[in-house]
Amino acid sequence: MTTTATPALAPRTGAEVLDVAPVVPVVVVEEVAQAVPLAQALLRGGIGVIEITLRSAAGLEAIRAVAAEVPGMVVGAGTVVTPEQALAVTAAGASFVVTPGSPPRLVDAVLDLGIPALCGTGTLTEMLTLAERGLTAMKFFPAEVSGGAPYLSAVHGPCPQLRFCPTGGISPANAASYLALPNVGCVGGSWLTPKDAVAAGDWARVEALAAAAAGLRTAS
Numbered sequence: 001m002t003t004t005a006t007p008a009l010a011p012r013t014g015a016e017v018l019d020v021a022p023v024v025p026v027v028v029v030e031e032v033a034q035a036v037p038l039a040q041a042l043l044r045g046g047i048g049v050i051e052i053t054l055r056s057a058a059g060l061e062a063i064r065a066v067a068a069e070v071p072g073m074v075v076g077a078g079t080v081v082t083p084e085q086a087l088a089v090t091a092a093g094a095s096f097v098v099t100p101g102s103p104p105r106l107v108d109a110v111l112d113l114g115i116p117a118l119c120g121t122g123t124l125t126e127m128l129t130l131a132e133r134g135l136t137a138m139k140f141f142p143a144e145v146s147g148g149a150p151y152l153s154a155v156h157g158p159c160p161q162l163r164f165c166p167t168g169g170i171s172p173a174n175a176a177s178y179l180a181l182p183n184v185g186c187v188g189g190s191w192l193t194p195k196d197a198v199a200a201g202d203w204a205r206v207e208a209l210a211a212a213a214a215g216l217r218t219a220s
């Protein structure tokens with residue numbers, strides 16, 4: 001059985017992005033025409049958020065298409081690494097941005113634009129540097145090779161104010177160990193949109209993967 005996600009309000013902060021769904025699908029769209037049916041399949045499966053990366057040439061137009069044509073889907077831009085990209089995806093209608101790291105000029109741009117953001121961190125100093133700027137919700141990347149769930153569990157002791165979207169190496173096999181942590185709001189991952197399924201337009205498979213992911217539970 002599949003569920004239909006209820007229409008989502010645009011998040012006002014990165015913290016609200018963490019609470020839309022237990023899993024944020026991280027998507028590479030090779031052809032703009034794939035974007036809307038892909039997003040609709042995720043939504044039918046019960047996942048009301050999508051991170052479309054700028055890893056492909058079609059990424060920016062895919063964000064624009066989903067923002068305009070898929071009501072109820074919260075569309076974010078991923079792999080944002082420059083201030084110029086942050087500006088471009090905001091203009092294209094992205095509701096939030098995700099950055100793999102937190103270089104100061106990029107964080108400045110995101111704050112100036114006022115767009116909700118999950119900026120990337122891998123160390124305590126990066127995490128606390130973002131918190132100094134008022135950003136207490138953040139991405140932890142690449143999660144598995146940076147210490148995984150035990151690392152985030154250890155961070156929670158001294159820094160209970162920080163909340164995370166770990167991404168990188170997360171799958172149905174280990175997602176629950178992250179989502180059980182009190183400082184994890186959601187996890188990010190590419191497993192909901194396998195390359196071959198997207199290329200073949202196998203939206204039923206994407207919907208089924210989304211439905212399974214939507215059934216994962218967070219600790220809070």
Ligand SMILES: O=C(O)C(=O)C[C@H](O)[C@H](O)COP(=O)(O)O
Nearest residue numbers: 026078079100167168169189190
């Ligand atoms: O593109 C970016 O900005 C990234 O930060 C990388 C993505 O988050 C990972 O590629 C997703 O990780 P996997 O689920 O292991 O495929």
